[in-house]
Amino acid sequence: xxNKPKIKELLDERACAxxxxxxxxxxxxxxxxTTGGCAFEGAQISLFPYADAAPLVHGPMxxxxxxxETRATGTSWKGRDLTQMGFTTDIxxxxxxxxxEEKISASIDYIVKRYRPEAVFVYSTCVTALxxxxxxxLCKQAAERHDIPMIPVHSPGFVGSxxxxxxxxxxxxxxxxxxxxxxxxxxxxDINLIGEYNVTGDMWQYTPLLEELGIRVLxxxxxxxxxxxxxxxxxxxxxVIVCAKSLxxxxxxxxxxxxxxxxxxxxxxxxxxxxxxxxxxxALGDADLIKRTEKLIAREERKLEKKLAPYKVFFRxxxxxxxxxxxxxxxxxxxxxxxxxxxxxxxxxxxTEDDREKARMTLGDKGVLMMNPGVxxxxxxxxxxxxxxxxxxxxLYTAIKKGIAFADVNQEKKKSYGGYDGLLxxxxxxxxxxxxxxFKIVARRAPxxx
Amino acid sequence: MGEVxxxxxxxxxxxxxKLSQPMGAxxxxxxxxxxxxxxxxxxGCTSFTKVFFTRHFCEPIxxxxxxxxxxxxxxxxxxxxxxESVKNITQKVSPSLIGLHTTxxxxxxxxxxxxxxxxxxxxxxxxxxxxxxxxxxxxxxxxCKAMIEQLVEPAGHxxxxxxxxxxxxxxxxxxxxxxxxxxxxxxxxxxxxxxLSTSLDGHLGEKxxxxxxxxxxxxxxxxxxxxxxxxxxxxxMRDCAIALQKKNTDMRHHHFAHLQGLEATDSxxxxxxxxxxxxxxxxxxxxxxxxLQDAMLDSHFSLGQxxxxxxxxPDQLAGICQSLHDAGGKVALAISTVDSxxxxxxxxxKVIVGxxxxxxxxxxxxxxxxxxxxxEAIAHRLHMGLILRGYxxxxxxxNSLKNDVLYEGGSYFLFEAANTASGTQNE
Numbered sequence: 001x002x003n004k005p006k007i008k009e010l011l012d013e014r015a016c017a018x019x020x021x022x023x024x025x026x027x028x029x030x031x032x033x034t035t036g037g038c039a040f041e042g043a044q045i046s047l048f049p050y051a052d053a054a055p056l057v058h059g060p061m062x063x064x065x066x067x068x069e070t071r072a073t074g075t076s077w078k079g080r081d082l083t084q085m086g087f088t089t090d091i092x093x094x095x096x097x098x099x100x101e102e103k104i105s106a107s108i109d110y111i112v113k114r115y116r117p118e119a120v121f122v123y124s125t126c127v128t129a130l131x132x133x134x135x136x137x138l139c140k141q142a143a144e145r146h147d148i149p150m151i152p153v154h155s156p157g158f159v160g161s162x163x164x165x166x167x168x169x170x171x172x173x174x175x176x177x178x179x180x181x182x183x184x185x186x187x188x189x190d191i192n193l194i195g196e197y198n199v200t201g202d203m204w205q206y207t208p209l210l211e212e213l214g215i216r217v218l219x220x221x222x223x224x225x226x227x228x229x230x231x232x233x234x235x236x237x238x239x240v241i242v243c244a245k246s247l248x249x250x251x252x253x254x255x256x257x258x259x260x261x262x263x264x265x266x267x268x269x270x271x272x273x274x275x276x277x278x279x280x281x282x283a284l285g286d287a288d289l290i291k292r293t294e295k296l297i298a299r300e301e302r303k304l305e306k307k308l309a310p311y312k313v314f315f316r317x318x319x320x321x322x323x324x325x326x327x328x329x330x331x332x333x334x335x336x337x338x339x340x341x342x343x344x345x346x347x348x349x350x351x352t353e354d355d356r357e358k359a360r361m362t363l364g365d366k367g368v369l370m371m372n373p374g375v376x377x378x379x380x381x382x383x384x385x386x387x388x389x390x391x392x393x394x395x396l397y398t399a400i401k402k403g404i405a406f407a408d409v410n411q412e413k414k415k416s417y418g419g420y421d422g423l424l425x426x427x428x429x430x431x432x433x434x435x436x437x438x439f440k441i442v443a444r445r446a447p448x449x450x
Numbered sequence: 451m452g453e454v455x456x457x458x459x460x461x462x463x464x465x466x467x468k469l470s471q472p473m474g475a476x477x478x479x480x481x482x483x484x485x486x487x488x489x490x491x492x493x494g495c496t497s498f499t500k501v502f503f504t505r506h507f508c509e510p511i512x513x514x515x516x517x518x519x520x521x522x523x524x525x526x527x528x529x530x531x532x533x534e535s536v537k538n539i540t541q542k543v544s545p546s547l548i549g550l551h552t553t554x555x556x557x558x559x560x561x562x563x564x565x566x567x568x569x570x571x572x573x574x575x576x577x578x579x580x581x582x583x584x585x586x587x588x589x590x591x592x593x594c595k596a597m598i599e600q601l602v603e604p605a606g607h608x609x610x611x612x613x614x615x616x617x618x619x620x621x622x623x624x625x626x627x628x629x630x631x632x633x634x635x636x637x638x639x640x641x642x643x644x645x646l647s648t649s650l651d652g653h654l655g656e657k658x659x660x661x662x663x664x665x666x667x668x669x670x671x672x673x674x675x676x677x678x679x680x681x682x683x684x685x686x687m688r689d690c691a692i693a694l695q696k697k698n699t700d701m702r703h704h705h706f707a708h709l710q711g712l713e714a715t716d717s718x719x720x721x722x723x724x725x726x727x728x729x730x731x732x733x734x735x736x737x738x739x740x741x742l743q744d745a746m747l748d749s750h751f752s753l754g755q756x757x758x759x760x761x762x763x764p765d766q767l768a769g770i771c772q773s774l775h776d777a778g779g780k781v782a783l784a785i786s787t788v789d790s791x792x793x794x795x796x797x798x799x800k801v802i803v804g805x806x807x808x809x810x811x812x813x814x815x816x817x818x819x820x821x822x823x824x825x826e827a828i829a830h831r832l833h834m835g836l837i838l839r840g841y842x843x844x845x846x847x848x849n850s851l852k853n854d855v856l857y858e859g860g861s862y863f864l865f866e867a868a869n870t871a872s873g874t875q876n877e
Contacts (some may be wrong), residue, residue, distance in 0.1 A: 029493050029517035032535030033542070038494025056462070060554045060581035061470035066498035068466070069824055070844075084827060090463045091582050096558055106461035126492045127554040127582065130523060157494035158520045158555065394510045397656050412505065412844075442654070 007159055010167045010249060029161070038157030040125050041067065042165020042246065047153065047173065049197050049222040050230070051077035052118040054111045057088040058104055058133065059125030063157070064088035072412070074201040075224050080115060087111055091128065101133050108142045108150065118227040119149040121172070129156035149227065151176040163246045166195075170250035173221055173230055178254065181231035183218065189284055190218040192236045194251060194262070195244025198223030203242075205419025206267050206277070209300065213293055215280060221247065234258040238283050242267065243327060245352075266327070267418050269335035270304060304420045311427040312340040318434065319343075319384055323373045323391035324409045325350030330358040332390065332409060335417065337362070339427050344384040347373035347391075378402065388434060403443045405433045452799040456789050464807035467761055467824050468787035469841060470581035472553045473499050474589025474619050476513055479549030479575075481644025482597070483665045486545040488535055490516045490528065490563060491553030495581070506842040506849055507650050512661050514539055518555055528561030536570050543660050546668045550576040551593060557582075573668060575600045585788040586841070587686040587763045590619035594644060597671055598693045605675030605698045612677040613638040616691055618684025618708075620766035620840060623651040623850040625859060629683070629709060632856055635732040636722045641670055641677070643690075652850045677701055679725065683709055684765030685791050707792060709855045710769030710863070711776050712742055718856075738857035745861035746777045749868035754778035756871035759809055760798070761821035762840050764790030769854065770820060770839065770863075771797045777864055779871075782815040817874050818867070835874035837867060 029036075040063055048055055048071065057064035068086030075083055089095070089103045108120055120142070122135050139150035153172045155165050183190075191210075196203045203223045210217060218236045219229035239251045239262035251262035263283050265276040274297045281293035319342045322333055329351045333343045345368035348356045359369055370376045373391075381389065381402045389399040392410040399406035407430060417426045472489055476499050479487035489496045496515030503511045516531040536548060550567055557580035567576040577596035579589045594616065613633060617626050627647035630640040649664035675697040682691040682705045691703045704721050708714055719731055730736065753774065758781045760770050771781045775797035784798035785808060793801050802808055809819070810828055818835035819825045823844045829836035843849045853859035 028519065029515075030534070030538060031516045031518075031531045032488065032514050032538035034493050034515050034517040035497065035500075036493065037497040038492050041494050041497065061466070061468055061585070062472060062495045062498060062553060062581045065466050065469050066473070066502045069827065070501075086463070086465050086824075088463050088466060089461070090466065090468065091554075093580075093583055096554070096582055103461045110461055111464075126494075126518075126523070127558050129520075130555065130558050156520070157492035158518055158523050160519070161493075162497075392510075393504070393508075397654070400654070 007164070010164060010171070011160070037162035037165075039159045039161065039165030039168060040123060040155045040157040042162035042167070043123060043153050043155035043169035043172070044165075045071070045162070045197065046166040046169035046195070046247070047121050047222055049073040049075065049083050049220075050119070050121075050225045050227050051075035051081050051083045052079065053227045054082050054085070054087055054115055054117040054120045055123065056104070056107055056111060056120055057086075057123045057125065058091070058100060058128045058135065059088065059123070060091050060127055061088070063125045070412075071197070072200050072414070073223065074198050074204065077224075077226070082115065082117060096127060096131055099131060099133055100128060101138060104133065104135065104138045105142060108138075108146070112146045112148070117148070119151060119177070121151045121153050123153045124156050126156045126158045129154070129158075149176055149180065149231070166244070166246035167249055170194075170221060170247045174250055174253060177227065177230050177233075179231070179234040179258070181228065183232035183235050186218075186235050187214075187216050188237060188286070189213075189215045189289065190236045191215060191238045191240050191280065191284075192233045192260075193217055193220040193223065194239050194241045195247045196220060196223040196242035200413055200416040202267070202416045202418035202422070205416055205422045206273060209277065209296060209419075210280070213277075213281070213289065213296060215284070215289075221250070234260070236260055238263065238280065240265065240280055243331070266331055268331040268422075270301065270338040270420060270423055272331065272334060273419050274301060300420050304423065307424055308339065308427060311431060314431055314434075315340040315427075318388065319386040320388040320390060321377055321380055321384070321386045322346040322409070323370070323377055323389070323395055326352075327355055327358075328409065329355050330362040333359065333362045335423060335426060336390075338423060339430070341388070341430070343367060344386055345370055345377070345380045347377070349373055388430065400439060400443050403440050405436065405439055407433045452796075452801060454793050455800070455802040456793070458803065463805045465810075465824060465828075466805045467822050467840075468805070469586035470553075471579040471584040471586070471589035471592070472551050472581050473502065474586040474591070475549070475551035475577055475579045475593035477503065477619060477646070478590045478593035478597075478644045479547075479551070480512070480662045481642075481646045481649055481665045482547055482549065482662060482671070483649070483667045484544075484546040485512070485549055485662045485665065485668075486539055486543065486547070487513045487549045487551065487662075488516065488532075488539065489513060489551055489553060490532060490561070491518055491555045493517045495553045502842055505844045507652060508847055509650060509652060523555060523559065527559075528556055528563055528566050532563065532566045533570060536572055536574070540572065545661050546573065548572060548574045549593065550574055551579045551589070552577070553579070554581045585763070587619050587684075587765060587788065587790070590644070591686045591690055594687070595690045595693050597643065598674070598690060598697070601668065601671045602674045602694065602697045603672050605673075607676055608678040608698060608700045609676045610678040611637065611639050612679075613640050614674050614677045614680040614694060615640055615642040616680065616682040616687040616694075617642055617644075618686050618763075618765040620763045621646075621683065621855070622852050623647045623649070624853045625855045627651065628853055628856055628859060632718075632735065633681070633722065635735060636726050636728060638679070641666060641674065643671060643674065646850075650850055652848075675701075679704065681706065685768075686765055707795065708765060708769030708772065711773040711860050712739075712746065712857070713776065714769070714772065715739075715742075715856045715860065735857065738861070742857040742861045745864045749864040750778045752868040752872040752875070753864070755875070756780065756818055757782045757816040758867075759783045759785070759812070759816040759819045759821070761785040761806065761809055761819070761825060763787055764792040766840060767796060768792045773854070773860060773863055774867060777868075779867065783809065783812050785809055785821075818871050820867075835870040837870050
C-alpha cells in the first residue's frame with residue numbers, strides 16, 4: 001500500500017497557481033449540477049496511449065464500454081495497437097458478492113498469453129474499489145508470474161474529477177515505471193513530454209522539429225508512448241509539460257527525486273509553438289542549441305506565413321466569438337489571432353483564474369470576457385458584427401438565428417490543429433465554415449411562417 | 451437456426467460492444483418529453499453516457515448525475531445525493547419528469563431509491579439498473595416498465611382506436627415513427643413508449659439539451675391505461691406489455707419478436723386487418739410490399755453468395771438475421787451482447803454471447819460485418835465489407851434516420867447489404 005497515492009495530497013498541489021488563493025476548485029461535485037468526467041476517465045486518458053501496454057478495466061460495462069476507442073491517439077508502434085483495444089472484466093453480480101479477484105488474475109494471464117504486452121495497467125473503478133478487490137496484490141503476483149510491469153491504477157470515478165484522475169494516472173506511472181530501467185544511451189538533450197497524448201497526431205506536428213534540433217524525446221506520458229521508454233524517464237534532462245495542469249505534481253516529484261527541472265508550455269498556434277520550442281532550448285541551456293532553435297523558428301515562421309498569406313487576406317476584418325472552457329479560452333483565441341481573425345469575446349465561465357488572466361492578456365482591453373456566455377454571446381454577436389461563433393453544439397442555434405458561421409470546438413477533432421502546420425488545418429477549416437452558405441440557408445423561414 | 455453458445459470461458463471482454471443497463475435507461479427517459487434523466491452514481495457514468503449519445507445522435511443530450519463521491523458512497527443511502535440533485539435540477543429547469551436510474555455503485559451498497567423518490571415532491575420515476583447486470587436492452591425495458599408501473603393510471607374502460615407501441619431499444623427514431631405511421635394508417639391513434647421519434651430524430655430546435663426536446667408527454671403516459679391494444683416489438687419488451695395490461699385487463703396484447711422483412715411485416719398487417727376488420731391495407735402499404743418483394747429478388751444474387759457477421763443487441767439481431775436470411779444471405783456468426791430468448795430462434799449458423807475479439811477470431815467465416823462503430827477498425831484491417839448498425843455509430847452522420855423496418859425499410863436495408871456485399875466481392 002506504500003505506493004498508493006494520497007488523494008488529499010494530490011488535491012493540495014502547491015505548484016498549482018489557484019492554490020495560492022486557497023480555492024479548492026478541483027473538489028466536490030454538486031449533485032444534479034455537475035458536468036465533466038470522473039477520475040477513472042482522467043486516469044485512462046493519461047495512460048491509454050501506451051500502444052505496447054494493455055489497459056484492463058476492472059469494473060462494470062459503463063466504465064469501459066463507453067470509453068474504449070474514443071480518442072484518436074495516434075501511434076507509430078508497429079505491433080498490435082493496444083491503444084485502440086478494450087479489455088474489461090465486465091463484472092457481474094456474482095463478482096460483486098464474492099469478489100472479482102479471480103477474474104483479474106485470469107484476465108491478466110489471458111491478455112499476456114494472447115497479446116504479449118510490455119505491461120498491463122489494471123484500473124479499479126467505483127464498484128470494485130467499494131467491494132475492496134485487492135488490485136495491488138494481484139498486480140504484484142502477476143508481475144512475478146509474467147516478469148513484466150503490472151501497474152495498479154487506483155482511479156475509481158467517485159474519488160473526483162477527470163483532472164484528479166490524470167494525476168492518479170501519472171502517480172501510477174511514477175510509482176511503478178519511471179526509474180525501473182536504464183536507457184541504452186543518454187544525450188545532453190533528452191526530454192520527456194508530459195501530458196501530450198498525441199490526439200490526432202498533435203505531437204507529430206512538432207517532434208520532427210525537435211529531432212532536427214538534436215533534441216531527443218526520451219519518453220512521453222504518454223503520446224505515441226512506449227512502456228519501455230517511460231521506464232527510463234528518470235534520465236531525461238528536462239520535463240516538458242504540454243498543456244496539462246494535472247501533471248504538475250508528477251513533474252515536481254520527478255524534480256525532487258531525480259533532479260529533472262520542468263517547463264510548462266503549449267504548441268497551439270504560431271506564437272506559442274515558437275515560444276515553446278525556444279523555451280525548451282533555453283531550459284536545456286546550450287548556447288548553440290538556442291541559436292539553432294532561433295534560426296529554425298525564423299525559417300518555420302517564414303514558411304508558415306507564406307502559406308498563411310492567402311488565408312490572412314480572406315480573414316481580414318473577420319471577427320469571432322469564442323465560447324469554450326479551460327485553457328481553450330485563450331489558446332484557441334491566440335491561434336485565431338495568428339490567423340488574423342479578431343477575437344471580440346471569449347467565455348471564461350468555465351476557466352480558472354489563471355486562464356482568465358491569460359484570456360485577458362490575449363484579448364487585450366477591448367475584448368469581452370463572458371461570465372455568462374449563454375446569455376451574452378447572442379448580444380455580442382449583434383453588437384460587434386461577429387462573423388463566426390466557435391462553441392459547443394448547444395450554441396449552434398444561436399449562430400443559425402444570427403445567420404453567422406459556426407464551428408464546434410468541443411467536437412472530437414479529426415485533424416490536428418497543433419504546431420505550425422496544424423494552424424493551416426485550422427485556417428482551412430475556418431475558411432470552409434465562413435464560406436459555407438449552409439448557416440444562412442438553414443436560417444430561412446419556412447414558407448408557412450411568412 | 452444453429453448452434454448457440456451462451457457460456458463463456460473467457461474471464462473478460464476484449465473489444466466489447468456490450469453496453470450497460472443504466473445507459474439503456476437513460477435513452478428510454480430521453481423518449482419522454484421535457485424529461486431529465488438522473489443517473490444515480492459517480493459523475494463519470496453520466497459524463498461517459500452523455501458524450502456517447504451526443505456523438506451518436508450529433509445532438510446535445512440532457513442528463514444529470516447525483517455525483518456520488520467516495521465519502522457519500524459510504525455515508526449516504528441516497529437520501530442526500532438524490533434530494534440535492536432534484537433540488538439543483540429544478541432550480542435551473544422545469545422538467546415534467548425526472549427519470550431516476552441507478553448504476554452499480556449505489557446498488558452495491560443498496561440504496562433504497564424508490565423510498566427516497568417517494569419522499570420527494572416532484573414527478574419522478576425510479577428504476578434499479580445496476581450496470582453489473584443485464585445490458586442496454588434490459589435497461590431500456592426496465593425504465594419503460596417502471597414508467598408504466600409508476601405513472602400509468604389504472605382504467606376500467608378501453609378506447610378501441612388507441613394503441614400503445616412498445617419499441618425495443620435498438621429501433622432508431624425514424625423506425626419508431628415509421629411503425630407509428632404504418633399502424634396509424636389502419637385508423638389507430640398510436641402512442642409509443644418510449645418515443646424517440648420526436649425527441650432524438652435530429653431536428654433543429656431552439657432550447658437544446660436543457661431537457662429532452664420531444665417524445666411522449668408525461669400526461670399521455672399517465673392515461674395509456676385505456677388503450678384497446680398494446681404491441682410490443684422485441685422480446686425485451688414483452689414484460690412491459692404485461693405490466694401495462696395489469697392497468698387494464700381488457701387491453702389486448704400482440705407481440706412481435708421484430709418487424710424486419712416480409713414475413714414479420716405480413717404478420718403485423720394480418721393482425722391489424724383482423725383487429726380492424728379492414729379488407730386490405732392502405733395503398734402505400736401494398737405498394738411498399740411490392741417494392742420489398744422486388745428488392746428481395748434484386749438483391750438475392752449478391753446476398754446469396756455472401757456470408758455475414760452480425761453483432762448486435764438480441765432484438766436487433768433477430769430482425770437483421772431474418773431479413774438477410776429471407777433473401778439468401780448466410781449469417782455465419784451472430785454475436786449477441788447478452789443472453790435472450792431470441793438467441794434460440796436466430797437465423798444464423800452459429801450464435802454466441804460474446805465480444806468483437808470473438809468476431810475477429812472467426813473472420814475466415816464471413817465477408818461482411820454488420821455491427822456498431824467498433825467493427826470499423828476490424829473491417830478495415832481485415833478488408834471486410836461493413837454495414838454500421840446499433841449504438842454507437844460515431845463514424846457516420848444521420849443515424850436517427852436509418853430505417854430498416856417494415857416493407858419500406860426492409861427494402862433499403864437489403865439494397866445496402868447487397869451493395870456492400872458485392873462491393874466486397876469485387877475487391
